[in-house]
Amino acid sequence: MWKASGVNVFRLSRITDYGIVLMAHIAEQGDGSLHSARDVADQTELPLPVVSKILKSLTREGLLRSHRGSKGGYSLERSAAEITVPQLITALDGPIHLTECASHSGACAKEASCHVREPWQRINAAVEEALARITLSDLISTTPGSIVPLISLGVDTRELDTAAEKGRG
Amino acid sequence: MWKASGVNVFRLSRITDYGIVLMAHIAEQGDGSLHSARDVADQTELPLPVVSKILKSLTREGLLRSHRGSKGGYSLERSAAEITVPQLITALDGPIHLTECASHSGACAKEASCHVREPWQRINAAVEEALARITLSDLISTTPGSIVPLISLGVDTRELDTAAEKGRG
DNA sequence: GATTAATAGGACCGCATCCGTACTGTATGT
DNA sequence: ACATACAGTACGGATGCGGTCCTATTAATC
Numbered sequence: 233m234w235k236a237s238g239v240n241v242f243r244l245s246r247i248t249d250y251g252i253v254l255m256a257h258i259a260e261q262g263d264g265s266l267h268s269a270r271d272v273a274d275q276t277e278l279p280l281p282v283v284s285k286i287l288k289s290l291t292r293e294g295l296l297r298s299h300r301g302s303k304g305g306y307s308l309e310r311s312a313a314e315i316t317v318p319q320l321i322t323a324l325d326g327p328i329h330l331t332e333c334a335s336h337s338g339a340c341a342k343e344a345s346c347h348v349r350e351p352w353q354r355i356n357a358a359v360e361e362a363l364a365r366i367t368l369s370d371l372i373s374t375t376p377g378s379i380v381p382l383i384s385l386g387v388d389t390r391e392l393d394t395a396a397e398k399g400r401g
Numbered sequence: 402m403w404k405a406s407g408v409n410v411f412r413l414s415r416i417t418d419y420g421i422v423l424m425a426h427i428a429e430q431g432d433g434s435l436h437s438a439r440d441v442a443d444q445t446e447l448p449l450p451v452v453s454k455i456l457k458s459l460t461r462e463g464l465l466r467s468h469r470g471s472k473g474g475y476s477l478e479r480s481a482a483e484i485t486v487p488q489l490i491t492a493l494d495g496p497i498h499l500t501e502c503a504s505h506s507g508a509c510a511k512e513a514s515c516h517v518r519e520p521w522q523r524i525n526a527a528v529e530e531a532l533a534r535i536t537l538s539d540l541i542s543t544t545p546g547s548i549v550p551l552i553s554l555g556v557d558t559r560e561l562d563t564a565a566e567k568g569r570g
Numbered sequence: 571g572a573t574t575a576a577t578a579g580g581a582c583c584g585c586a587t588c589c590g591t592a593c594t595g596t597a598t599g600t
Numbered sequence: 601a602c603a604t605a606c607a608g609t610a611c612g613g614a615t616g617c618g619g620t621c622c623t624a625t626t627a628a629t630c
Contacts, residue, residue: 236458240495241414241588245617247405249500249521256517268576281620288578289405301627302575317524326409331418348425351540352418355486355532362531363524371520410617414588437605450591457607470598471604571630578625588615596607 248324250278251286252371255295255320259312260372268305286324293323312369318360320368328363330356417493419447420455421540424464424489428481429541435474455493462492481538487529489537497532499525 257276258267273283287306290296297309308315318328333349426445427436442452456475459465466478477484490497502518 235495236416236420236455236493236589240498241417242412242490242494242497242499243501244499245410246501247618248410249502251405252521253517256520260516270576279619282618284577285619286405291577292579298577299627300575300577300625302573303628304576304626306577321411324405325411326404328411329409330411330413332412332415333418347429348422348540351425351535352421355535358531358535359528362527366520366524366527371517405618416589439605448590451589453606454590460606461608467606468598469596469604469606471602472599473597473605475606574627574629576626576628579623581622582620584618586615586617589613591611593610594608597605599604600602 244321245325247282247286247289248321250282251290251324252317252320253278254283254286255290255308255315255368256371258296258306258308259315259368263308263311266299266305266307271305290320290323293319295319295323312372313367315368317363317366317368317371321363328356328360330359413490414494416451416455416458417490419451420459420493421486421489422447423452423455424459424477424484424537425540427465427475427477428484428537432477432480435468435476437474440474459489459492462488464488464492481541482536484537486532486535486537486540490532497525497529499528 253276254272269284269287273280291298295309296306298306321328331352333352422445423441438453438456442449460467464478465475467475487497500521502521
């Protein structure tokens with residue numbers, strides 16, 4: 233059966249997906265370590281042009297510090313604990329606006345007759361908040377059973393499951 | 402200056418955006434009320450074909466109940482308080498998987514060398530959880546100052562602002 | 571100073587897919 | 601019967617992501 237839109241529209245871009253992988257890789261080697269785009273590409277098994285492009289963007293957005301010339305490379309601008317997921321997303325995908333009308337007033341011609349604009353902004357804030365509580369260092373903590381990030385969110389995964397059940401009727 | 406990818410990729414589809422508006426409109430009239438696609442389209446000032454398409458999807462996903470024939474229309478299958486945002490998103494945009502590797506193992510050929518897969522799944526769950534705490538009735542509550550959904554999340558918006566500042570360096 | 575290695579910035583295009591429309595079929599009330 | 605309204609599908613245009621390539625600039629090394 234068809235759906236109104238695609239199969240899975242609510243996603244981050246592949247560039248951002250890769251970007252987080254790259255940042256995690258760099259962070260794993262220590263906050264001050266230096267990495268050339270080539271090295272990172274080799275070790276993550278991602279195409280060099282893509283890696284290069286992403287690292288350049290992250291540098292321009294202030295998340296990485298670049299060192300040009302021979303023996304150059306990239307290092308974290310701040311410590312991994314100070315880099316949050318929304319910062320990474322914003323750097324690569326642009327500001328987090330789940331819908332057009334969640335961003336700013338004036339974006340939608342139907343604003344006057346629409347009663348959902350302000351709630352959308354709240355939803356947007358809720359998502360951004362949830363993500364802001366997860367830092368790059370959380371992403372590289374290698375304790376498999378750890379649910380520290382979720383606990384800090386006050387998350388009870390049982391509720392999620394329950395809601396999903398109900399959603400499926 | 403260019404970016405690695407577009408200006409704002411992390412968004413819901415327009416169909417889902419509309420879908421929430423439509424559901425909110427229907428819910429506003431009361432849980433049992435009946436609405437034809439034409440009426441909803443007229444009142445929300447959205448194109449009828451689009452509205453029709455979305456309502457059909459929502460029906461098939463179990464969020465609306467349809468009544469065919471003359472004097473037919475759509476009504477909520479459940480009360481507005483029992484319909485959550487992730488259910489709406491899932492119905493129209495498909496399951497919430499922020500990235501490919503957040504969905505299921507085997508989707509990414511680089512799984513073996515990737516240390517970020519499990520954290521991505523946690524991020525995904527965090528977002529879904531945050532959204533699951535917001536119901537359709539929250540969206541139509543017309544109390545402008547209400548931050549009940551945010552409070553239930555334990556959200557402190559000052560932290561978000563601070564993080565955003567830091568992100569911009 | 572020449573050379574090499576590495577980042578900076580941007581141009582370009584194929585391809586996927588979202589968005590909206592149109593059309594046929596089926597059910598229901600008058 | 602007829603009109604109304606939903607069900608399901610097919611289809612095309614436009615947008616923009618995903619990935620590559622090229623040139624300029626900067627820094628270390630010999």
